[in-house]
Amino acid sequence: MQQFFAILKDSFREAVDGFVIYVMLGLALLMVALVGSVSYEPEGPGAGLPKVLDQFNIVFPDKGRSQYPVGIPMPLAYTPSExxxxADGTMTFNLTVEYTDQPFRGRGPAAGNDAPKKEDSKDEKKDAKEEPKPKPKAPGGMDVFRFAIAAWKLPAGEKIKEDPRQARNRFINQGGGEKKLEIVMPPNMKPEDIRGVxxxxxxEFLQSQFVxxxxxxxxxxxVKRKPGVAEPEYQFEVTLKSVTGARGWPHKIHILFKAFTIDEVPLGVALWFVQDQLVNGIGAAVTLLLSIVITAFFIPNMLRKGSLDLLISKPIGRVQLLxxxxxxGLTFIFLVSTFTIGLVWLVMAIRSGFWDPSFLLVIPALTFTFAVVYAVSTLIAVLTRSAxxxxLLSVGFMFVMWLIGGxxxxxxxxxxxxxxxxLPEWSYTLVDTLNNILPRYKDLDKLTTKLIADTNLPTGLSRLLGLLVEFPSFGGAVSVSLLFIALMLGLASWRFAKRDG
Incomplete structure (x- = not known):
């Protein structure tokens, strides 16, 4: 163990002697400062409630435990008022639930202390005196709200997929994902299931939707139901104790110390974007590239004639030394990642009020990704003695893995x-085979994206993302990558043990 720490200390001395490590630390602090310049302000009920309530038509059966939503044939209007x-952050409002013939229409601002005020025009005053239009009725007189709750209570029904034409239209018009959208059919419920709600x-259903x-x-x-309202209209008194740090609540995102502001973005979506696109995307790519540059000199420097003779004269084998x-090298990037990602998480938690430490799992994930690339760098260093x-070959390897897997x-x-x-069927087979046998560089990146999404996005949005994006198997991605690392290190160790000097 003393030999290991001596070699580790020698590696760190090499890293600190170069200017690249200071560039990396400077970029890390710049990233932390950039993240710290972003602040998160919860929207008031007037802007926040309509955005949240429009999602309530998405119902997950089995009391919210199903991974797939159920197809509700007719929409409901969830309308807040009063x-x-x-001052303590508690939000109270009345909620009206009724059938609407306008799917996912804008509900307008909730009447409250942040509702926009404007003067009524003459035409608006004239319209206000007219008789209100009769409310639309669901076909067949169905009580849609009770139907939705019954579908939520019962286990999921048969799973169906959209046809290719619908998938293509979704992809073109709505930015669809990588796979066909899967939903489950409403369970074969009986009239007494609906009446028995x-x-x-x-x-419990409304509480589950808010969660x-x-x-x-x-x-x-x-949530408390208000009596005296004729069905199929329903009214409830709702109290939300706090929306600070709530991942699905719309926030105003202030960037660069309020130089720019983006309105009505769910907190979890904003955190996911910063953590995945900036930290796990740009930040991780820069960290990997700079780490390759720094660690590429470790083994060639060790293989220099004088250094190698001195090292192998000590009671340590060549393979063990390698x-x-x-x-x-892995310890180096682990410590740098811990410093950067740990500070980013701390700053974001303080600024947003969301303290889930799961984001710190990105540290071992990034270290493992680097382990794949560094295994290639180690083999090349043993074969060529050239940093x-x-x-160059390690960066080229990363590019090929990104090209094939991404x-x-x-x-x-x-x-x-x-x-x-x-496209011919064999082309799909070829691409899948290449992706399966090569180290899963891009799959590891996708798994990290899923980890960040599950951490930050509320359950409903995270599940919907899983319906659109095909995430790889964790076991498959890790096992293939481990086998590749073992192969590269095995070849490097064999060549290092056989060479003369």
């Missing part, structure tokens, strides 16, 4: 959904 926000079921789409805890949502150097060759595989996955191009 909304107020107390109780007030307690209604309260699913706002990210609040069930204990923070208090593995220690490899672990030293420049290690850098660009080409992504194109074929999307075309499998849209059927836009009539």
């Amino acid at each position: 909304a107020g926000l107390a 109780s007030d307690e079921d209604m309260v 699913t789409f706002v990210g609040a805890s069930k204990s923070d949502v208090v 593995i220690y150097k490899y672990i030293g 420049i060759a290690s850098i 660009v080409i595989k992504g194109f074929f996955d999307r075309n499998k959904v849209t059927q836009q191009f009539n």
Whole structure:
């Protein structure tokens, strides 16, 4: 163990001697400062409630435990009124639920302390005196709200997929994902299932929807049905104890210390964008590239004639020496990642009020991704004794993995959904085979994206993302990558043990 720490200390001395490490630390601090310049201000009930309530037509059966939503044939209008926000962050409002013939229409601002005020025009005053239009009725007189709750209570029915034409239209018009959208059919419920929906079921259903789409805890949502309202219209008194740190609640995102502001963005979506696109995307790519440059010199420097003779004169084998150097490189990026990602998480938690530490799992994920690339760098360094060759070929390897696993595989996955191009079946098999046998560089990146999404997005949005994006198997991605690392290190160790000097 003393030998390992001595070699590790020597590797760190090499890293600190170069200017690249200071560039990396400077970029890390710049990233932390950029993230710290972003602040998150919860929207008031007037802007926030309509955005949240429009998602309530998405119902997950089995009391919210199903991974797939159920197809509700007719929409409901969830309309807030008399909304107020107390000084302690408690939000209270009345909620009306009724059938509407306008699917996912804008509900307008909730009447409350932040509702916009404007003068009524003459035409508006004239319209106000007219008789109100009769409310639309659901076909067949169905009570849609009770139907939705019954579908939510019962287990999921048969799973169906959209046809290729619908998938193509979704992809073109709505930015669809990599696979066909899957939903479950409403369970084969009986009339007594609908009639048997109780007030307690209604309260539990609405609480579940707030938990699913706002990210609040069930204990923070208090719902009480108001009596004296003729069905099929329903009214409830709702209290949300706090929306601060709620992942699904719309926020104003202030960027660069309020130089720019983006309105009505769910907190979880904003955090996911910063963590996945900036930190796990741009930040991780820069970290990997700079780490390749820094660690590429570790083994070539060790293989220099004088250094190698001195090292192998000590009671340590060649293979053990090489593995220690490899672990030293991984330890280096682990510490740098811990410093950067740990600070980013701390700053974002302080600024947003959302303290889930799951984002810190990106540290071992990034280290493992680097382990794949550094195994290639180690083999090249042993074969060529050239740090420049290690850098160029390792970067080239990253590019090929990104090209196959990201660009080409992504194109074929999307075309499998849209059927836009009539490609032969063997081409799909070839791409899938290449992606399966090569180290899953892009799959590891996708798994990290899923980890960040599950951490930040409320349950409902996270599940909907899973319906549109095909995430790889964790076991498959990790096992293939581990086998590749073992192969590269095995070849490097064999060559290092056989060479004369």
